[in-house]
Amino acid sequence: MSEVLEKIWQHQQISRVELVEHTGLTSGTITNLTHELIERNVIREFEAISGNVGRRRVMLGFDPGQYRIIGLDIGRATVEIVVVDLHGNVLRTIERDMSDKAGPDDYFAVIDPLLSELKNDIEKAGYTILGLGAGVPGPMDYGAGKLLDPPNFPGWQGYPLRSVLEEKFSLVTMIEDDARTSAMAERWYGLGRTIQDLVFITMGIGIGGGVVSGGKIVRGTNGLCGQVGHMTIVIDGNMCDCGNRGCWETVGSIPGILSRWPGGGSMDRFAEAVRAGDPDAVRCMEDTLGYLETALINVFNLYDPELVVLGGRLYPYLADYMAPVQRHLRSRLYAFAKDRLRIEPSTFGTSQSAVGAAALVFGFLLSEPVRLLSLAEA
């Protein structure tokens, strides 16, 4: 059933005959499986007119009529909540500034009323909520559903987020590192829809990475796979919170950039100084792009992904300067691979992690539809 749902998602609309061709299943099996999925309102039939003679064909696609997914991002500076339907449309976005708040009590004082009301609204309108996905700063203890010791995020050490969310809202709940939710937003709803191997790099206060390989999130042994911010860029450089020296994050994140700019102040002031041609600012920007370039070379040479997606609060400040970075990369990568180099900005901007948190639940629907539906309806 999972295979059938993935094919329908990839094609957006597909006939039963094409499903037989693409899956290798018998037409009897396809008839039975699609019948069950239609009964359960996961997919629906519709007529499409195809070809020159305008023949009408019955196509299958996802049904946006019954189910909703809620995505929540608990970030260092914001809380964001989105509602997504089974077409992947983001129907609602709620954002709250949290830059003067700290710790679970402060956060849940904001989240509790928002989510309760949202849940109530969705259910009163007759929809079924499939689940709640949540993105949080990593690293995490996946087995226990707890945060471990996220840097720059006081009060959350060891917090049992999954069970707290489950108890508060009685929804199927999945939690994940926010770089990985961001990667999943691209994988299911963004540029990665037909791509199996991508790396999402989020650049802001820190630098994180989410690796998708063969269509699936790769977490690694300790949940640390994709810690691209902690690759060494400056040998014997400054000490990093992680214990290493000269990590990309120490020079390439927002604090890393501002610490290297003698002008001081905010990213907006820095960006203005670069545009005005201030030599210190220009040199600092050039170094920043050089570090990014080196980091991207390492990402390509180590993961060899089909696509690298760049996001986070820092990215908009770098976007205008990406053309020369891409040019340099082409000259510094293996000859036969460089023409396939693909780097794109993230699809959902500041909502990336919240949309990706919803995508976690959508991925669960695709892989185990029967199980998720029975959990969601319980």
Added chain:
Amino acid sequence: MSEVLEKIWQHQQISRVELVEHTGLTSGTITNLTHELIERNVIREFEAISGNVGRRRVMLGFDPGQYRIIGLDIGRATVEIVVVDLHGNVLRTIERDMSDKAGPDDYFAVIDPLLSELKNDIEKAGYTILGLGAGVPGPMDYGAGKLLDPPNFPGWQGYPLRSVLEEKFSLVTMIEDDARTSAMAERWYGLGRTIQDLVFITMGIGIGGGVVSGGKIVRGTNGLCGQVGHMTIVIDGNMCDCGNRGCWETVGSIPGILSRWPGGGSMDRFAEAVRAGDPDAVRCMEDTLGYLETALINVFNLYDPELVVLGGRLYPYLADYMAPVQRHLRSRLYAFAKDRLRIEPSTFGTSQSAVGAAALVFGFLLSEPVRLLSLAEA
């Protein structure tokens, strides 16, 4: 059937009852599947005495009696051929020095008679050869079964190795980058038997890497996943063949080390000078270990494997100095992950890639036994 074979391999000996427990299959299914595998001489029954009361139990394990696998490594300085049985025992090893040879004609003048005679011997003794695996310097065109443009390996550009081997020896043939075959040797026959995520790093004339994730080789989009030798270690360092600057390979490989040592000469002379306390040599060794340390930190932070295995011709020269490297790594990795840090030397020394080439075919047997057996017997 694949799941059953993997469980038998993991446990080496296992009862049908335990197979039912571990796979979740019914005892009827286990009886049928194991019956078929015994009939085909892939596994066999034997009696084991277990427990304090000395109860006899019928156990299942792989049958080394009928099948053989041939592994071939075509290297820059040697050709190596091994014969492996279904217990993973290396029954024969043949090595030839090729340091004064170049190109396919020279190599096949050596390989042809060796492999033909070996094949003849094995078949005359009544064994069935399941297949021939071959490791070669990457990168490769996997679809076409060709080498691409391996550095320092003149004459092999675009060489259609897979079809040439198939035609010459009429065996099921699989070819793979030699860093990946080396990783597979650990995964199936070495330390990785029960490990799903490992990185093999081979250090010699070049530095390569083979990544195994979820038990499977990860090749990446262009076959370049795991190019650890081409991560940037010295920003703005020396030009590398790959197009990048300051790659680990430019400073950390055998030529990289010798180019940094003013003493000149061979690795043996360098090692002697280090032991004798020659200050230039000692400093060069310390720098080498520092680069290795940084590279390993990046490998852990990017892949987060359960195990890193170090091999290649350079490794024996570094082995005595690994204790301080491991100590430094512990202080430079994430606190909660560092106790799980595991770095080991390769199991098969100079035969690593040839043994791994055989492991490719063994992996094929585990994943598609019926298909491989019918191909091998055709």
